Amino acid sequence: MGDRLETCFDRLRTEGRAGLFPFVTAGDPDLGFTRELLPLMTEAGADGFEIGVPFSDPLADGPTIQRSSMRSLAGGTRLSSVLEMVGEVRADIPDTPLVLMTYYNPIIAMGLAEFVRGASRVGADAVIVPDLPPEEAGTLVGIMNDYPLEPVFMLAPTSTQERIELVTDVGGGFIYYVGQMGVTGARDALDSDLGATLGKINRVKNRPVLVGFGIKTPEQAAEVAGHADGVIVGSALIDVMEAQASREDKMRAACDYIASLREGLDRSKTVS
Amino acid sequence: MSEMVSKGRFGRFGGRYVPETLMPALEELEIAYGEARGDPAYHEELAYYLREFVGRPTPLYLAERLSDDLGVLKVYLKREDLCHTGAHKINNTLAQVLLARRLGKTRIIAETGAGQHGVATATAAALFGLDCDIYMGEEDIGRQSLNVFRMRLLGARVIPVTSGSKTLKDATNETLRDWTASVRTTHYIIGSVVGPHPFPEMIRDCQSVIGREAREQILEAEGRLPDACVACVGGGSNSIGLFHPFVDDADVALIGVEAGGRGLDSEEHGASLTAGRVGVLHGCETFLLYDDDGQIIPAHSVSAGLDYPGVGPEHSHLKDSGRARYVTVEDHDALKAFQKLSVLEGIIPAFESAHAISYLDRMAEETREAGEMKTVVLCLSGRGDKDVHQAEGLLTEMLDDEEVR
Numbered sequence: 001m002g003d004r005l006e007t008c009f010d011r012l013r014t015e016g017r018a019g020l021f022p023f024v025t026a027g028d029p030d031l032g033f034t035r036e037l038l039p040l041m042t043e044a045g046a047d048g049f050e051i052g053v054p055f056s057d058p059l060a061d062g063p064t065i066q067r068s069s070m071r072s073l074a075g076g077t078r079l080s081s082v083l084e085m086v087g088e089v090r091a092d093i094p095d096t097p098l099v100l101m102t103y104y105n106p107i108i109a110m111g112l113a114e115f116v117r118g119a120s121r122v123g124a125d126a127v128i129v130p131d132l133p134p135e136e137a138g139t140l141v142g143i144m145n146d147y148p149l150e151p152v153f154m155l156a157p158t159s160t161q162e163r164i165e166l167v168t169d170v171g172g173g174f175i176y177y178v179g180q181m182g183v184t185g186a187r188d189a190l191d192s193d194l195g196a197t198l199g200k201i202n203r204v205k206n207r208p209v210l211v212g213f214g215i216k217t218p219e220q221a222a223e224v225a226g227h228a229d230g231v232i233v234g235s236a237l238i239d240v241m242e243a244q245a246s247r248e249d250k251m252r253a254a255c256d257y258i259a260s261l262r263e264g265l266d267r268s269k270t271v272s
Numbered sequence: 273m274s275e276m277v278s279k280g281r282f283g284r285f286g287g288r289y290v291p292e293t294l295m296p297a298l299e300e301l302e303i304a305y306g307e308a309r310g311d312p313a314y315h316e317e318l319a320y321y322l323r324e325f326v327g328r329p330t331p332l333y334l335a336e337r338l339s340d341d342l343g344v345l346k347v348y349l350k351r352e353d354l355c356h357t358g359a360h361k362i363n364n365t366l367a368q369v370l371l372a373r374r375l376g377k378t379r380i381i382a383e384t385g386a387g388q389h390g391v392a393t394a395t396a397a398a399l400f401g402l403d404c405d406i407y408m409g410e411e412d413i414g415r416q417s418l419n420v421f422r423m424r425l426l427g428a429r430v431i432p433v434t435s436g437s438k439t440l441k442d443a444t445n446e447t448l449r450d451w452t453a454s455v456r457t458t459h460y461i462i463g464s465v466v467g468p469h470p471f472p473e474m475i476r477d478c479q480s481v482i483g484r485e486a487r488e489q490i491l492e493a494e495g496r497l498p499d500a501c502v503a504c505v506g507g508g509s510n511s512i513g514l515f516h517p518f519v520d521d522a523d524v525a526l527i528g529v530e531a532g533g534r535g536l537d538s539e540e541h542g543a544s545l546t547a548g549r550v551g552v553l554h555g556c557e558t559f560l561l562y563d564d565d566g567q568i569i570p571a572h573s574v575s576a577g578l579d580y581p582g583v584g585p586e587h588s589h590l591k592d593s594g595r596a597r598y599v600t601v602e603d604h605d606a607l608k609a610f611q612k613l614s615v616l617e618g619i620i621p622a623f624e625s626a627h628a629i630s631y632l633d634r635m636a637e638e639t640r641e642a643g644e645m646k647t648v649v650l651c652l653s654g655r656g657d658k659d660v661h662q663a664e665g666l667l668t669e670m671l672d673d674e675e676v677r
Contacts, residue, residue, distance in 0.1 A: 056436065056567040057553060059445045060291040060452070066435055078565045104289060104552045109566030131289045131552065136278050154292040158455065163295060178293055182453025 004097045004125050005150065005173050008048055009208045009229060018265045019230025020221070021210055022237050022258060023050040023101070025068040027077030029247075031085045037251055039092040044255040045262030048097035050128070050232060053082050055103040060130040062185030064235035064242070079106045079115070087122030099126040099152065099173070107140070116143045126150035126173040134170040141170065154178050157197050164201055174207050176232065179224060180214035186236040187214035198227040218264025225265050233261060280469020283592055285585035288468040290448070290555045297455040302470045304375050309477070314370065321366050325399065326356045328363075328481065332489035332649070337616040338629075342636040344645050348493070349619070349652045350486045352510060359622065359654030360482060360510045361392035365461055367478040369396040372459035379403040379458040383447040385412055385440035385506070386576035386624070387419025388654055389463030394428035396461075404428040407446045409439040412576050419658055437570035440580050444554050464507025465584030468555030472584050479513025486649050487517050494647060500525040500635070503651035504627040505598065506542060506578035508587045510653035515596060516586075525597065528587060529631045531573035532600035542571035544583045545591050545598040558585040574603035574666070575623030575659070599634070601627040607666055609633075610656060622654035623662075 012019050022041055026034050038049055054069035054077050061069070079102065086098055100119055107115045107129065119127060127149060132140065134153055141151045150173030155164060158181065167175060179194055180187060194211070201209055211224045212232030221231045240257045241250040278287045279302070288298060308314040322328040330351045339347045352360035365382075372380060380397045383406075384390030390406040397404035406423050410432045413420050423430050436442035444462075451460045465472045465479070483501075490498050501518055503511035505528035518524045533541030541547065544559045551560040553568060561569040561581040571581040590596035601609075606623060609630035614620045621629060628650050639646050656663070 057441065057445050059448045059554070060293075062449070063435075070436075073567065080565075103566075105560075105562060105568070106566035108551050109562060109564060130291050131555070133288065133290065133292055133295050135295075136287050136289055138278070156291075156293040156296075158293060158296045160296055160299075163292070167292075178291075180453075181293055181455070183449045 003148070004095060007095070008097050009174070012047065012229065018225030018228070019047040019210065020045060020258065020261055020265055021048045021050055021230055021232045022046050023052060023212070023232055023234030025052040025054055025065060025072050025238065026082040026085060027054060027072035027075055028068045028238070029071055030075050031077060031081055033247060035085050035089050037254060038089050040251055040255050041258050042093050042096055044258040046258055047230065048099065050099045050101050050234070051082065051086060053079050053100065053102035053106055055106060058103060060183055062183040062235060064186070064238050065184050068238050079110055083118045083122050086124055090123035097125045098123065099128060100124045101128045101130065104129050104132045112140055113143055116140070116147055116149060120147040120149045124149060126152045128152045128154070128176060130154065134166050137170070152176055155201060157181055157193055161200070168207065171207070174229070175201065175209045177201065177209050177211045177228065178213045179211045184213050184235050186216035186239060188216070194224065195227050218260050221261050222264045222268030225268055231265070280473060282472070282586040282589035285556070285558050285588040285592070286469060286472060287557050288555060289552045289557065290468045291452060293452040294455060294468070298468055298470065300375070305371060305470055305474050308371055308374055314374070318367050318370055322363070322481065326362050326366065327354060329485045330354050332486055332493065334493070335617050338613065341616060342632055344639045345632060345636050346645070346647045347632060348490060348498070348647070348649045350482060350514065350649060352482060352651060352653050353619070353621065353625070353655035357388070357392045357395050358657060359388040359392065360479060360513060361389045361463060362395060363481055363513070364463070364475050364478040364509065365389070365392040365396040368459065368461045369400055369402065372402065373400060375459060377457060377459040379405070379454065380461055381405045381407070381447050381450050381454070381458055382461045382463060383407045383440065383443035384463060385443070385579055386658065387412065387416040387423065388577060388658065390428070390430070391419055391422050391426070393461050394423040394426035397428065398426045405431055405450070407431050407433050407443040407450070409433045409437070409443045411438040412440065412443070415576050415662060416658060418661070439570065440576070441568065441570065448554065464509040465512045465586060466507045466554055466556060466558070466582055472556065472586055475509055476512045476516055476586060479509050480516045482510065482513035482651060483515060483517035486514060490649055497521050497524050498649045499646040500527055500648045502527045502529065502628050502631060502635070502648055504529045504578060504624045504653060505545065505583060505587060506531065506580050506624060507582070508584035510651050512584055512586055514649070514651040515590070519595060526590065526595060527631070528596055528598045529627045530598055530600045531571070531575065531578035531627060532602035533572040535602055536600060539569065540572035541600065542573045542578045542580060543600045544581060545587060546600050550588070553582045556585045558588045559583055559591070574606060575627070577622065577624040578627065599631055601630045604670070605630045607663070607670060610659070610663060611667060619652070620656035620660065621652055622656050623659045625651070625653045626656070
């Protein structure tokens with residue numbers, strides 16, 4: 001596992017805390033904003049980040065991240081400029097895990113080897129490609145093996161025992177567990193099977209599990225954290241920022257929200 | 273332990289590029305389809321409905337006045353326009369609804385561009401009393417209001433898609449999104465030979481009835497195979513359906529006609545095979561229209577059914593291997609062919625099929641120059657009733673223009 005991810009999960013385990021990994025679409029509304037936001041959210045209690053590369057056809061994403069991606073694309077964000085931004089922000093948050101999340105076609109357009117070299121050079125720790133299941137990832141994973149860049153795969157409530165073993169075997173870094181069937185987006189209620197399915201994964205896992213898709217409130221985050229190593233919160237965070245007009249207000253709202261999730265997570269761990 | 277093996281490849285194309293939520297459903301579908309394919313009862317049931325409900329076999333009609341006009345081509349039209357619902361799409365939707373029933377799914381979803389696939393899906397769902405939701409881009413809803421009403425009349429719900437370019441590709445995204453949430457109860461009937469494995473193969477099998485019949489019929493009529501098979505290519509289902517049973521007949525040229533839109537230089541076209549590059553969209557690796565950053569470029573065509581920035585992976589393989597050839601016809605020429613077939617044969621073709629008809633002019637020219645005569649089987653994939661309203665505006669303008677000149 002990459003050093004930063006491994007160190008981060010080790011520390012969380014020692015401290016008995018659940019990890020908080022916000023997702024942001026890079027370049028929404030512009031890359032300068034994202035560049036400034038990540039260190040602020042680290043101070044507010046984030047343990048690491050998923051940095052989304054906008055794509056014209058984000059088929060795993062719900063309306064919030066679709067809108068966010070379109071705003072970012074309209075501002076001219078490209079995969080190459082996202083990588084540059086990651087390189088810059090790396091200087092401010094040298095120990096924070098940064099996970100790139102991008103659909104496959106932008107990687108194909110850049111060239112697989114060039115992408116892996118670039119991502120690793122700017123200090124990204126892992127890559128998630130939502131439309132690239134392990135069966136199709138052979139070439140990309142093969143290239144990544146030569147770099148300190150972890151391929152992260154997803155599991156879902158529908159995943160069979162066989163697929164749980166496949167993903168655990170092929171993937172690195174952590175397992176991204178999709179806590180809800182369907183696309184990304186904040187939900188009022190979480191899947192009731194969550195605990196049972198995570199139990200299945202925990203029986204074969206040799207890596208940390210982060211749960212994403214659908215988490216909105218500190219209470220939900222705390223509930224999920226009872227079964228996993230941490231949570232990923234994306235759409236709800238973007239919703240919070242969308243509701244504000246100015247850059248300053250967006251950043252303040254994002255940090256307040258992250259702080260509230262942090263508090264919810266820490267409270268639950270103290271109780272248990 | 274399962275292995276990291278990509279399934280459903282046509283040469284280097286195809287595969288299964290989908291979010292993890294869908295992988296188990298695709299595996300289940302692959303197994304169920306494998307079982308159905310080997311089950312005589314499934315084929316018998318399908319054959320019954322194709323015959324009694326769709327009206328198959330469709331005629332292979334010798335278009336005499338069109339052939340006379342072209343001079344050096346003897347053109348047979350495979351009359352998919354005479355299928356129930358007016359296009360070849362029903363061949364696929366009927367077969368897949370039967371499959372959904374085998375899988376125990378109670379709800380059907382589909383995307384639609386021109387609305388033909390939506391109508392065919394709604395029809396097959398109505399036939400068996402299944403719930404049916406159709407996703408359609410807002411842009412296309414405007415262009416094809418009659419088909420929207422038809423789907424509603426058949427008991428389906430039409431859900432407008434407002435994301436992205438509001439056309440077929442976005443409707444496909446939205447249907448896939450629905451499916452990731454509803455896969456336990458719902459079967460997704462993709463409308464073309466695109467998408468993740470097993471869809472391209474399964475839909476090709478369903479549509480191959482076109483080529484199987486045509487092959488038999490032309491042998492009956494001419495005592496030999498045709499020199500060429502011609503069909504329009506959007507996603508590529510009617511063309512693969514015609515081509516596939518002829519693939520091993522090396523002497524039969526296979527020619528796919530893509531939407532040239534406003535011209536390849538204009539960047540407003542649907543010619544992914546002619547002008548695109550290899551990428552991944554909607555679950556498969558294939559030729560696509562995208563920019564230097566990998567962002568998908570919306571396609572354009574006067575015909576909503578060809579307005580798709582990708583193409584079936586099997587076509588990509590047929591192009592790559594040189595077995596089939598792909599050409600383009602622009603909006604303006606397709607409109608002229610729409611009018612020409614109406615006048616010469618009393619057959620109003622769909623805008624999509626009119627692209628294939630238009631290509632015959634170029635083919636006749638080349639054949640004449642080579643001093644040859646050729647027999648051609650052309651897939652008339654659908655009838656043009658759905659396009660008449662749009663044609664009224666466009667053709668009147670064009671005819672007026674030509675009168676002025």
